[in-house]
Amino acid sequence: MSATVSTKLERERPPALTVGPAAWLRSNLFNNWWSTAVTLALGYLLVRWVVGFVDWGILHAVWSVPSKGPGIADTSACQAAKGIGACWAIINDKWRFIIFGRYTFDDQWRPAISIVLFVGLYVVSAMRRFWRWELGLIWLVTLTIIFVLMWGGVLGMEYVPQDQWGGLPITFILSTFGLAAAFPLAILVALGRRSTQLPAVRVLCVVYVELVRGVPLISFLFMASTLFPLFMPVGFNPDKLLRAQIAVILFAAAYLAEIVRGGLQALPKGQYEAADSLGLSYWHKMGFIILPQALRLVIPPLVNTFIGFFKDTSLVLIIGIYDLLSAGKIALGEPAWQPYGTEIYLVVGGIYFVCCYTMSRYSRGLEVEFNRSIRR
Amino acid sequence: MQFRFAGALIAGAVLSLSATAAFAQSGSPTIDAIVKRGQLVCGVAGNTAGLSLPDSQGVMRGLDADHCRTVAAAILGDANKVKFAPVTTQARFTALQAGEVDMLYRSTTWTLGREGLLGTEFASITFYDGTGFLVKKAGGVKSAKEMDGATICVQPGSTTELAIADYYRVNNMKFTPILIQDLSELQGAFESGRCDAYSTDASALAGYRFAKGDKANDYVLLPEIISKEPLGGMVRKGDDKFFDIVRWTYFAGLIAEEHGITSKNIDSFTTSTDPEVRRFMGLEGDMGKALGVDNKFAYNIVKQVGNFGEIWDRNITSMGVPRGINNLWNKGGLHYAPPMR
Numbered sequence: 001m002s003a004t005v006s007t008k009l010e011r012e013r014p015p016a017l018t019v020g021p022a023a024w025l026r027s028n029l030f031n032n033w034w035s036t037a038v039t040l041a042l043g044y045l046l047v048r049w050v051v052g053f054v055d056w057g058i059l060h061a062v063w064s065v066p067s068k069g070p071g072i073a074d075t076s077a078c079q080a081a082k083g084i085g086a087c088w089a090i091i092n093d094k095w096r097f098i099i100f101g102r103y104t105f106d107d108q109w110r111p112a113i114s115i116v117l118f119v120g121l122y123v124v125s126a127m128r129r130f131w132r133w134e135l136g137l138i139w140l141v142t143l144t145i146i147f148v149l150m151w152g153g154v155l156g157m158e159y160v161p162q163d164q165w166g167g168l169p170i171t172f173i174l175s176t177f178g179l180a181a182a183f184p185l186a187i188l189v190a191l192g193r194r195s196t197q198l199p200a201v202r203v204l205c206v207v208y209v210e211l212v213r214g215v216p217l218i219s220f221l222f223m224a225s226t227l228f229p230l231f232m233p234v235g236f237n238p239d240k241l242l243r244a245q246i247a248v249i250l251f252a253a254a255y256l257a258e259i260v261r262g263g264l265q266a267l268p269k270g271q272y273e274a275a276d277s278l279g280l281s282y283w284h285k286m287g288f289i290i291l292p293q294a295l296r297l298v299i300p301p302l303v304n305t306f307i308g309f310f311k312d313t314s315l316v317l318i319i320g321i322y323d324l325l326s327a328g329k330i331a332l333g334e335p336a337w338q339p340y341g342t343e344i345y346l347v348v349g350g351i352y353f354v355c356c357y358t359m360s361r362y363s364r365g366l367e368v369e370f371n372r373s374i375r376r
Numbered sequence: 377m378q379f380r381f382a383g384a385l386i387a388g389a390v391l392s393l394s395a396t397a398a399f400a401q402s403g404s405p406t407i408d409a410i411v412k413r414g415q416l417v418c419g420v421a422g423n424t425a426g427l428s429l430p431d432s433q434g435v436m437r438g439l440d441a442d443h444c445r446t447v448a449a450a451i452l453g454d455a456n457k458v459k460f461a462p463v464t465t466q467a468r469f470t471a472l473q474a475g476e477v478d479m480l481y482r483s484t485t486w487t488l489g490r491e492g493l494l495g496t497e498f499a500s501i502t503f504y505d506g507t508g509f510l511v512k513k514a515g516g517v518k519s520a521k522e523m524d525g526a527t528i529c530v531q532p533g534s535t536t537e538l539a540i541a542d543y544y545r546v547n548n549m550k551f552t553p554i555l556i557q558d559l560s561e562l563q564g565a566f567e568s569g570r571c572d573a574y575s576t577d578a579s580a581l582a583g584y585r586f587a588k589g590d591k592a593n594d595y596v597l598l599p600e601i602i603s604k605e606p607l608g609g610m611v612r613k614g615d616d617k618f619f620d621i622v623r624w625t626y627f628a629g630l631i632a633e634e635h636g637i638t639s640k641n642i643d644s645f646t647t648s649t650d651p652e653v654r655r656f657m658g659l660e661g662d663m664g665k666a667l668g669v670d671n672k673f674a675y676n677i678v679k680q681v682g683n684f685g686e687i688w689d690r691n692i693t694s695m696g697v698p699r700g701i702n703n704l705w706n707k708g709g710l711h712y713a714p715p716m717r
Contacts, residue, residue: 079591100434226470227470320462330429330430341558
């Protein structure tokens with residue numbers, strides 16, 4: 001074996017100040033004197049804020065308090081720490097109420113499983129490799145399981161009426177069903193509004209959309225909860241949750257319809273004409289040519305609306321349904337816990353943030369993937 | 377033609393069947409509905425400590441909640457057969473009018489307008505409340521009359537706001553209201569000294585002060601109670617039998633307290649010779665039958681939920697609110713029950 005002399009030429013590295021993190025810092029944060037000054041000032045504030053938060057939220061925080069008697073917490077430790085440290089004891093005491101509402105305490109494993117199922121359903125639906133017709137079946141089965149779990153009354157599970165449901169499952173139910181039912185309706189309304197052959201349908205769609213967009217969601221919910229029962233015979237009371245759900249669906253559909261219509265209008269006329277010249281029927285044209293392109297165009301505003309509605313479900317507070325946010329507010333009702341709203345709102349806000357941020361990240365990925373053909 | 381005729385026959389038969397079924401019952405649509413459902417639907421606030429608020433386990437607690445339970449105990453014999461329907465301030469009367477709830481125990485003040493205009497009426501007063509003022513002891517204020525020109529923290533849109541405005545107008549004084557919707561923010565404003573006084577229902581003020589623990593003595597509840605807020609149970613007009621039951625359920629709690637009958641010792645009264653106690657226990661007199669419920673209705677109420685004083689102590693005294701005018705008539709209060717005979 002002849003020894004090969006490795007003439008390893010040390011490749012010269014570029015100067016440290018043109019590539020790498022140092023260069024990035026230099027070009028973005030310390031570009032010139034005022035950019036340096038702003039960076040330093042903001043950095044100082046950020047560090048102070050983080051230090052202050054760690055100090056308040058972790059170092060000086062009160063994690064649990066003793067109990068004075070059944071159901072009465074002794075919050076003197078929290079009162080002593082007020083302003084210096086967080087009182088996470090309130091979360092410790094109330095987290096099950098915030099997440100599950102008034103659901104029977106011993107049976108709260110059922111809504112817990114429902115939440116897990118909901119999240120699982122979202123994850124599976126988000127993966128493209130599962131986008132087949134079986135997915136609809138999975139939805140049907142999972143949602144059935146969720147409702148069986150929530151209601152009970154079978155398999156030895158105790159019946160829990162709908163008015164006792166609360167917390168995170170309510171938020172998930174209202175937004176999932178709201179958007180899942182509103183989306184197909186929205187497509188139909190958007191198509192109807194663009195229809196040239198059916199003027200009556202078009203007028204109906206226009207009236208519906210403009211009427212719903214003309215009033216705030218709160219007034220819609222009020223109508224569903226206060227006005228609607230007055231028109232019904234005494235004793236006929238569809239469930240409050242169902243009424244709120246229908247209000248949310250009708251409301252969301254109008255907004256989504258306008259977004260879909262935007263997508264339909266953005267498509268060049270040639271696409272419609274090409275489909276027509278192939279002799280496709282109306283539904284084939286829409287289903288195979290127009291809608292796939294149009295919906296792709298409107299992913300960002302769609303997700304924007306989804307996120308908005310996910311948060312808007314918290315408005316059911318005003319008609320006496322304990323969703324996540326209102327359960328948090330109710331948890332603050334006890335006099336001993338009243339001063340610790342910050343802690344509750346931080347936790348509830350955190351849950352909302354996780355959900356909404358996941359949605360927006362996912363939609364960005366989807367957008368990139370779908371528009372690859374256009375982008376190149 | 378024939379088909380339609382047959383349809384009418386069937387419909388007629390169904391109608392007459394259901395009609396006979398209805399006649400066989402109590403004659404009160406509300407009670408019939410409750411019995412058929414096996415549950416009393418009781419409208420509550422669901423967000424007021426001491427009156428109705430779910431605890432950490434989600435169970436509704438409070439004076440209003442317990443009075444709902446007494447009605448269920450009277451009609452159905454089981455205090456747990458209550459469905460609590462949280463209704464908002466705006467929706468409460470519609471919920472009652474539309475039959476969505478059977479009755480309200482929802483910290484609702486008895487006023488003429490509510491009885492005259494809404495088609496509803498009050499069957500009981502379970503809490504005599506009123507608007508009060510809380511100040512810091514360090515300020516040295518002893519009476520509301522000394523608070524000319526004061527700034528007062530109050531929730532917007534509440535009857536409190538109106539009561540204060542009336543009171544200051546009558547006494548020819550001026551005040552600056554600081555209106556904050558969020559309760560914890562409002563209390564924060566008071567603590568930080570943005571306002572001289574914090575005003576709401578006296579019971580809520582006492583509870584707030586009590587929750588301060590060791591620092592409770594830094595705050596003073598002024599002696600003036602400037603408005604009357606009688607809170608009670610509200611039912612629909614036109615169903616007198618149900619009205620009677622709600623009202624006598626409340627009275628039963630008072631009579632039990634008068635006689636010293638509590639949920640713990642009630643079974644020892646089965647051998648009593650006092651005629652009123654015997655009627656109360658359902659041993660003679662058919663008192664329950666007269667109302668259209670079980671003769672042991674009063675026994676069920678006290679055994680399962682407690683007498684009026686027990687309910688009060690459990691929910692209100694534990695918040696540090698003195699009993700005051702909410703005591704029995706023979707102890708200086710306003711609660712007075714007619715004789716049960």
